[in-house]
Amino acid sequence: MNNEELKFDFEITQDDFTFVQQDKKIHDKKFETKPTTFAKDAFKRFCKNKSSVVGAIILGILILMAIFVPVFSSSNTSTISLEERFLAPKLFNSGTGFWDGTTSKKNIIYDSVNKEPAGYGSAGVTNLVVDETPSYVNNATEFGVGGSLAFVNENQYFDYDGNEDVEQYTKDLYTYYKTTFKSTDNAVANIKISKDLFTDTELADYQVVINHKDGRLVLVDWTNKQEDLNINISQIMADNGIDTLEEAQICFRLKPGKMAKSSVVFDSFTFTTNGSNKEFFENLSFTSGNEMALRYYVDEESRTFVQNYWQCNGQKNGYKVEVYYCSFKFDTYEAAYGFQDVVVAKAVLDQYIKNGLCEYDAEVGPSSFKKLSEECPIEEVYEQKTNSRSGKLLEVYTHQYKYKDLGYKSMPRFIFGTDASGYDIFKYAFSGLRTSLILGVLTAAFCFIFGLIWGAISGYFGGNVDLAMERFCDILSGIPWIVMMTLFILHLGSNFITFFLALCLTGWMGTAARTRTQFYRFKGREYVLASRTLGSSDLRLIFRHILPNAMGTIITGAVLMIPSVIFSESTLAYLNLGLKNVDSFGVLLANNQQYISVYPNLIVFPAVIMSLMMISFNLFGNGLRDAFNPSLKGGEM
Numbered sequence: 220m221n222n223e224e225l226k227f228d229f230e231i232t233q234d235d236f237t238f239v240q241q242d243k244k245i246h247d248k249k250f251e252t253k254p255t256t257f258a259k260d261a262f263k264r265f266c267k268n269k270s271s272v273v274g275a276i277i278l279g280i281l282i283l284m285a286i287f288v289p290v291f292s293s294s295n296t297s298t299i300s301l302e303e304r305f306l307a308p309k310l311f312n313s314g315t316g317f318w319d320g321t322t323s324k325k326n327i328i329y330d331s332v333n334k335e336p337a338g339y340g341s342a343g344v345t346n347l348v349v350d351e352t353p354s355y356v357n358n359a360t361e362f363g364v365g366g367s368l369a370f371v372n373e374n375q376y377f378d379y380d381g382n383e384d385v386e387q388y389t390k391d392l393y394t395y396y397k398t399t400f401k402s403t404d405n406a407v408a409n410i411k412i413s414k415d416l417f418t419d420t421e422l423a424d425y426q427v428v429i430n431h432k433d434g435r436l437v438l439v440d441w442t443n444k445q446e447d448l449n450i451n452i453s454q455i456m457a458d459n460g461i462d463t464l465e466e467a468q469i470c471f472r473l474k475p476g477k478m479a480k481s482s483v484v485f486d487s488f489t490f491t492t493n494g495s496n497k498e499f500f501e502n503l504s505f506t507s508g509n510e511m512a513l514r515y516y517v518d519e520e521s522r523t524f525v526q527n528y529w530q531c532n533g534q535k536n537g538y539k540v541e542v543y544y545c546s547f548k549f550d551t552y553e554a555a556y557g558f559q560d561v562v563v564a565k566a567v568l569d570q571y572i573k574n575g576l577c578e579y580d581a582e583v584g585p586s587s588f589k590k591l592s593e594e595c596p597i598e599e600v601y602e603q604k605t606n607s608r609s610g611k612l613l614e615v616y617t618h619q620y621k622y623k624d625l626g627y628k629s630m631p632r633f634i635f636g637t638d639a640s641g642y643d644i645f646k647y648a649f650s651g652l653r654t655s656l657i658l659g660v661l662t663a664a665f666c667f668i669f670g671l672i673w674g675a676i677s678g679y680f681g682g683n684v685d686l687a688m689e690r691f692c693d694i695l696s697g698i699p700w701i702v703m704m705t706l707f708i709l710h711l712g713s714n715f716i717t718f719f720l721a722l723c724l725t726g727w728m729g730t731a732a733r734t735r736t737q738f739y740r741f742k743g744r745e746y747v748l749a750s751r752t753l754g755s756s757d758l759r760l761i762f763r764h765i766l767p768n769a770m771g772t773i774i775t776g777a778v779l780m781i782p783s784v785i786f787s788e789s790t791l792a793y794l795n796l797g798l799k800n801v802d803s804f805g806v807l808l809a810n811n812q813q814y815i816s817v818y819p820n821l822i823v824f825p826a827v828i829m830s831l832m833m834i835s836f837n838l839f840g841n842g843l844r845d846a847f848n849p850s851l852k853g854g855e856m
Contacts, residue, residue, distance in 0.1 A: 313552065393469070394503055400496070408469075560618060793809050
């Protein structure tokens with residue numbers, strides 16, 4: 220093409236052009252900064268976010284502990300150990316006053332007989348303070364003191380039409396034993412009738428009689444006086460010309476009053492006699508109503524408790540029984556593992572001897588015991604029990620350190636304490652966290668990949684493809700998740716695979732929705748249109764140009780899916796649909812939630828771990844969102 224064809228008004232010649240910088244070499248300048256990749260730049264920007272780094276460190280520590288604690292800890296999380304249940308958290312030595320395995324106990328019933336808190340024993344109890352002022356209860360209790368014996372008669376009876384039945388029944392308080400009375404026995408009964416009435420009752424008309432084989436002998440006729448009774452039984456028998464009463468029982472008969480409860484309260488019974496039935500009277504005598512209400516006859520042949528010495532066909536109970544309360548410091552580890560009196564069966568002792576731990580000769584007795592190894596839990600044998608007929612050894616009574624009997628070389632300590640089964644909460648929590656994390660990671664990985672592909676196709680192609688895929692998602696999301704999960708569990712069982720499948724069935728839809736939204740946001744941008752103009756394929760446009768720009772938001776949701784899965788599993792565990800025969804965080808929390816008011820450590824420590832994990836995942840996810848945002852490449856956070 221020449222100048223005439225261009226139709227310029229001036230002529231351009233070769234002389235109009237000159238070379239510049241002919242004395243210099245022209246080349247690309249060297250980069251002043253080091254070259255980097257997208258991954259390096261993302262890591263650099265992530266590290267500048269301090270909160271995300273802290274979250275990543277905490278998350279890493281929790282994951283490492285979930286991996287290694289169950290592997291290297293020898294604590295029990297599989298076999299129920301009732302001796303080790305509900306131990307307090309212990310990190311420091313006893314006596315430190317904080318996190319030392321001790322608990323403060325208040326308002327605990329005091330066992331006045333054994334001089335110890337009821338139900339706790341003496342082991343592990345320190346700083347015991349007993350209230351000087353007693354409380355009073357109107358019932359017989361094992362740890363009560365004194366009180367009276369009350370007999371209450373319910374006198375209102377109704378027929379089937381709801382009308383009061385005119386027939387009233389006399390109730391009896393009678394002796395369980397039967398014996399023989401003789402007029403020469405000089406039998407005397409001293410009875411103190413209480414000046415108080417049992418709660419909400421009226422004083423009953425009562426009669427004291429002796430029921431015997433041939434009839435009934437009245438000792439005191441009907442009366443309602445609140446006064447002491449001195450009854451000379453032998454004298455009354457003589458006055459009535461009775462020499463002997465066979466199969467005799469002493470009986471208090473109560474005549475019910477009208478339209479009210481009636482009662483009589485006995486402060487004490489004291490019987491004396493010179494006859495052969497002295498033991499009979501001693502068994503019936505009492506000065507403590509609470510003691511008599513709890514005193515039972517023992518069948519010598521069966522060695523079982525049969526009946527109380529005093530029986531009644533009304534209501535019998537203690538009245539104004541004194542109960543003392545106490546407060547103390549309780550070392551749960553000393554009580555469970557300390558130096559205690561332990562009964563050792565012959566079979567167990569034989570096993571110790573066979574293993575070379577000790578020596579013992581039953582014919583010689585406790586003095587023959589000799590400890591041969593420090594592994595032997597027995598420190599001393601102070602008594603033995605043999606069969607009364609064969610003379611063979613049955614068991615020995617020993618002093619020993621209980622932790623050795625349980626297989627420990629030294630007294631253990633549990634940082635988070637133990638639960639109702641004696642499981643170590645520290646190991647159980649991280650073992651359950653490991654299971655929950657594996658479930659969460661696998662579920663999140665599947666949902667992320669599948670949701671990413673589904674959302675990318677739906678958002679990129681749009682139109683009818685997007686319409687069909689979205690309607691499918693609408694139908695699937697309309698099914699209640701809990702119903703779907705329950706059906707999976709009922710048909711496939713509460714196992715790991717079932718939970719994984721059920722969680723993956725709808726879990727991917729959140730990632731798909733976010734991916735679809737991001738594709739609609741970026742697919743119309745200029746750089747995408749330019750790449751399409753240059754002939755890029757759909758796959759290149761999706762994975763090279765659109766997806767990297769959308770990854771920041773998508774990856775944040777994917778990371779947060781892991782704790783969401785763990786929370787979902789925990790929710791199902793509370794509904795008794797949790798994993799079976801597998802340690803998991805949800806099962807741990809569900810099993811211990813009933814003890815939160817009494818043993819809060821069973822819930823607090825696992826809850827702290829879960830809270831740290833959730834916060835760390837949030838911080839970590841926010842850091843990844845900014846780090847993988849291409850628009851921030853090379854910039855400051």
